[in-house]
Amino acid sequence: MLKIDGLKVNYGGIEAVKGVSIDVPERQIVTLIGANGAGKSTTLRAIAGLVKPAAGRIHLQGEDITGLSPDHIVSRGITLVPEGRRVFPDLTVLENLKIGAYLRNDSLEDDLKWVYDLFPRLKERSWQAAGTLSGGEQQMLAVGRALMSRPKIMMMDEPSLGLAPLVVKGIFDIIKEINRQGVTILLIEQNANMALRVADTAYVLETGRLTMSGTGDALLHNEAVKKAYLG
Amino acid sequence: MIQKKSKKGTFVALGCIILFLAVIVLLENLGLFMDNVPKLLKPTSQLFVVLKKTAVYALAAVSMNLLTGFTGLFSLGQAGFMLLGAYTYAILTVPMANKDQVYYAFNGSAVKFSLPDLFGGVDTVAGLVLGVLLAIILAGIVAAIFAWFIGLPVLRLKSDYLAIATLGFAEIMRAIFQWQKLGPVTNGANMINKIPTFANFNIENAAGKVVLRLSTFVPFLLAIICIAIIVLLINSSYGRAFKAIREDEIAAEAMGINLAKHKRMSFCISSFFAGISGAMFAMFVNNAQAKPFTTNLTYEILLIVVIGGIGSITGSCIATFLYVACSEWWLRFLDSQTMIGDFQVPLLRPGFRMVVFSIVIMVVVLFFRRGIMGNKELPDLFKGKRKEAAK
Numbered sequence: 295m296l297k298i299d300g301l302k303v304n305y306g307g308i309e310a311v312k313g314v315s316i317d318v319p320e321r322q323i324v325t326l327i328g329a330n331g332a333g334k335s336t337t338l339r340a341i342a343g344l345v346k347p348a349a350g351r352i353h354l355q356g357e358d359i360t361g362l363s364p365d366h367i368v369s370r371g372i373t374l375v376p377e378g379r380r381v382f383p384d385l386t387v388l389e390n391l392k393i394g395a396y397l398r399n400d401s402l403e404d405d406l407k408w409v410y411d412l413f414p415r416l417k418e419r420s421w422q423a424a425g426t427l428s429g430g431e432q433q434m435l436a437v438g439r440a441l442m443s444r445p446k447i448m449m450m451d452e453p454s455l456g457l458a459p460l461v462v463k464g465i466f467d468i469i470k471e472i473n474r475q476g477v478t479i480l481l482i483e484q485n486a487n488m489a490l491r492v493a494d495t496a497y498v499l500e501t502g503r504l505t506m507s508g509t510g511d512a513l514l515h516n517e518a519v520k521k522a523y524l525g
Numbered sequence: 526m527i528q529k530k531s532k533k534g535t536f537v538a539l540g541c542i543i544l545f546l547a548v549i550v551l552l553e554n555l556g557l558f559m560d561n562v563p564k565l566l567k568p569t570s571q572l573f574v575v576l577k578k579t580a581v582y583a584l585a586a587v588s589m590n591l592l593t594g595f596t597g598l599f600s601l602g603q604a605g606f607m608l609l610g611a612y613t614y615a616i617l618t619v620p621m622a623n624k625d626q627v628y629y630a631f632n633g634s635a636v637k638f639s640l641p642d643l644f645g646g647v648d649t650v651a652g653l654v655l656g657v658l659l660a661i662i663l664a665g666i667v668a669a670i671f672a673w674f675i676g677l678p679v680l681r682l683k684s685d686y687l688a689i690a691t692l693g694f695a696e697i698m699r700a701i702f703q704w705q706k707l708g709p710v711t712n713g714a715n716m717i718n719k720i721p722t723f724a725n726f727n728i729e730n731a732a733g734k735v736v737l738r739l740s741t742f743v744p745f746l747l748a749i750i751c752i753a754i755i756v757l758l759i760n761s762s763y764g765r766a767f768k769a770i771r772e773d774e775i776a777a778e779a780m781g782i783n784l785a786k787h788k789r790m791s792f793c794i795s796s797f798f799a800g801i802s803g804a805m806f807a808m809f810v811n812n813a814q815a816k817p818f819t820t821n822l823t824y825e826i827l828l829i830v831v832i833g834g835i836g837s838i839t840g841s842c843i844a845t846f847l848y849v850a851c852s853e854w855w856l857r858f859l860d861s862q863t864m865i866g867d868f869q870v871p872l873l874r875p876g877f878r879m880v881v882f883s884i885v886i887m888v889v890v891l892f893f894r895r896g897i898m899g900n901k902e903l904p905d906l907f908k909g910k911r912k913e914a915a916k
Contacts, residue, residue: 342779368781380776382769384836384900393769396762397781443781 295320295478296341296372296447301350303333303340310336312502313350317495318447318480323473325489325510326482327523328499334482335377337499338449341480342374343367354447369397371446378455379436383425387416390424390435394442402442409438412468430461437468447478454485466492486523490514498523534904542749549576549745553738571854573741575846577723578853580744581805583845586829587752587838588798593827594836594900595759596791597771601688601823602675605695606796608818609671610664610803612702615717615813616710617660620647623719628712635709647721657721661747661804668800669793671698676792680785692820699815716814723808744805751798756838758794767791832889834896839903844896856882 296318303311311333318324326334340347343364352360354370362370373394382390391409395402410417413434419427424435433453440448450469454462466488473479483489490496493510498519506513513519553573556562565572585607592598617640619627628634641647641656679690705713723744728737758764766787769777778784807813825848833844859878863870889897 344775344778363783364778365781365783368779373781374779376776376779380773380779382772382776384772385765385768389765389768392762393765393777393780393782396766396769439780 295355296480297353298337298341299351299353301337301340301352302348303336303345304348305336305345309348310502311340311347314499314502314504315350316497316504318478319495320478321473321476322494323469323479323481323492323510324495324497325493326480326497326499327484327486327489327513328482329523330484331501332499333502334499335451338374338451338480338482341367341372341449344374365397368443368445371444373440373443373445373448375436375440375448375450375453377451379429379432381424381427381432381435381439384423386421387424387427387435388420390439391416391442394439395444397443405442405444409441412441412471413438429457430464433457433461433465434468437465437472441472441477445477447480448472449480449482451482452484453481454483454488462488486519487514490519538904542753546742546745546749550739550742553741557735557738568738571857575850575854576741577744577809578849579846580741580748581802581809582826582829582849583842584748584751584805585799585802585826586833586841586845587755588795588802589826590830590833590835590838590841591755591759591767591798592791592795593830594834595764595771596767596788598680598788598792599684599688600691600792600795601820601827602691602695602796603799603826604818604820604822605691605698606668606672606799607803607806607822608695608698608702608815609668610800611807611813611818612711612717612803613664613667613800614660614804614807615720617663618656618720619717620719620721627717627719628709630713630715631708633709634712641721647725653721653725657725657808661801664804665797665800668803669797672793672796673789676789680788680792692823695818695820695823699818702815714815716812716816718812720807720812722811744809747801747805751801752838752842755794755798759838763787763790828886830896832886832893832896834898834900836900837896837898837902840896840898840901843898843903851882851885852878 298314298316301311301314302309314333314337316324316326326337328334336345339345341352343362343366346361350360351358354372357370359367359370382393385393391406392402395405415431416434416438419431424432427435437450437453453465453469457465462485469479469481470492481489481493490510490513496508496510496513497504498506498513506516506519508516552566555566556568564570585603589603592600616636619634619639621639621642624634624639639656640660641652644655645652647653647656675691675694679687679694682690701707702711703714704711707713723740726739726743727735728739730736759767766777766782769780769782770784770787774784806817810817829844829848830841832848833840833842856878859873859881860875861873863873
């Protein structure tokens with residue numbers, strides 16, 4: 295569905311991503327694990343159009359989307375849940391969700407109901423300012439906001455960042471549920487253990503290059519991965 | 526159910542506005558029906574000067590708030606766009622009969638038409654209403670067009686740098702409009718006067734006696750219509766996008782909001798209404814000249830926005846009234862020497878008003894950190910109370 299070929303991205307003068315090729319098949323959960331500064335976030339930002347790639351091509355369902363602006367990429371069905379959640383703190387939960395659907399002109403009723411069914415907590419707090427939510431609720435809102443654009447692929451940047459283990463488990467359950475309902479997911483995580491457990495396919499990224507790939511299960515039991523990322 | 530509630534809110538707001546306008550008309554015309562009208566309600570009273578100035582400044586403040594408070598773009602070019610509006614209005618509305626007199630230094634005007642005259646002249650209802658209305662709208666459009674071009678380079682800048690660049694633009698505008706070479710259009714360093722003003726809207730009978738005063742009603746009607754349009758915009762999906770940009774540019778971009786396009790849109794719309802308020806300013810002071818549109822004017826409006834609350838429309842309106850009333854009216858007595866019996870009250874002398882005024886502003890800013898209203902609107906306050914009462 296999403297095919298990335300030899301992606302190179304320069305970031306502040308240095309080459310952060312040095313030729314990455316990833317294949318994201320439809321309806322799968324694909325994860326990209328790696329240490330800090332391996333180039334995971336930069337890869338996602340390049341796919342989302344927030345930074346321009348220096349080389350390489352990105353194809354979505356056969357269409358070349360390399361170098362398109364973020365609004366065009368969102369309207370083609372790729373959405374990003376940014377690192378650190380980044381909800382709009384002074385806007386209400388409902389307003390945050392509506393901004394997620396900004397590029398759509400049709401009725402939002404069904405999607406609002408869908409998001410509220412996934413996250414009943416958000417419905418209770420729909421009139422509250424997003425900045426007053428807890429970290430876990432803000433992550434739910436960030437996911438809900440991304441789902442409001444009715445994406446084909448949802449990319450998630452470190453959804454477990456700064457959350458309690460129990461909350462993280464809840465978030466990953468939701469990710470699986472969303473995937474089961476037909477949304478393809480590209481997930482990057484430092485919490486490799488959690489990510490590999492849910493992933494169908496996984497890639498290991500080291501200083502801008504892919505070093506390993508395989509099914510989530512295979513990597514989970516791979517000695518090198520165990521040593522480097524699972525401890 | 527939620528929708529029903531907001532519909533009710535709209536009716537209440539509409540009712541309040543109509544009531545408010547009715548009170549304005551009544552206040553203005555009380556002098557016509559009663560012989561012994563209090564001094565306050567005489568047409569020459571300070572009250573009406575303050576009210577007219579409030580209407581003009583409120584629109585300027587709200588338009589600045591749209592940019593600063595709702596889109597998070599800190600621009601100090603307000604005076605420049607008001608100047609554009611004021612000049613556009615004045616140039617287009619000087620009646621043909623007055624042109625030679627106004628442009629005496631340049632042997633007449635290069636603009637060979639006058640909008641009110643196209644519709645039958647300033648003295649006819651159609652000429653006045655259509656001509657003035659068209660000129661006001663064009664004033665806004667000219668300001669918006671300039672904003673579009675200025676925005677191309679300037680909107681790439683952020684926060685303080687944007688403020689400095691727009692400040693520079695406003696100063697350049699002021700210099701250009703005083704340029705002698707442009708005299709046939711802008712009347713150079715001279716003012717353009719003898720233009721239709723708010724007083725022209727007073728209805729007179731055949732003998733030339735005023736039968737219905739509308740000179741305060743008209744600026745309020747104009748300001749309220751413009752502010753209502755801004756409020757509708759802020760509550761639309763565009764308004765939500767503006768707020769998202771204010772809160773977090775990167776997240777907004779990731780949600781598919783085109784930053785450059787929306788920033789430019791907000792900048793142009795804000796300038797459009799600044800241009801209209803500039804045209805109203807020209808009507809208020811009966812002339813257009815570059816002198817009042819200094820950085821000082823921008824700071825005055827910025828002060829109003831900050832005092833009222835960045836991100837609150839009603840806050841801006843309330844702050845405008847308080848600011849204008851304090852500076853023009855309520856603190857006037859501080860400027861005149863006062864005797865109580867044989868005792869001369871110390872400190873009261875010309876200029877003391879500004880000292881007290883500055884202290885008042887400092888106190889307000891100290892005790893209301895986020896302005897009078899914060900980022901809440903007036904109806905929110907009632908809503909909060911009702912909710913608490915329900916508990």
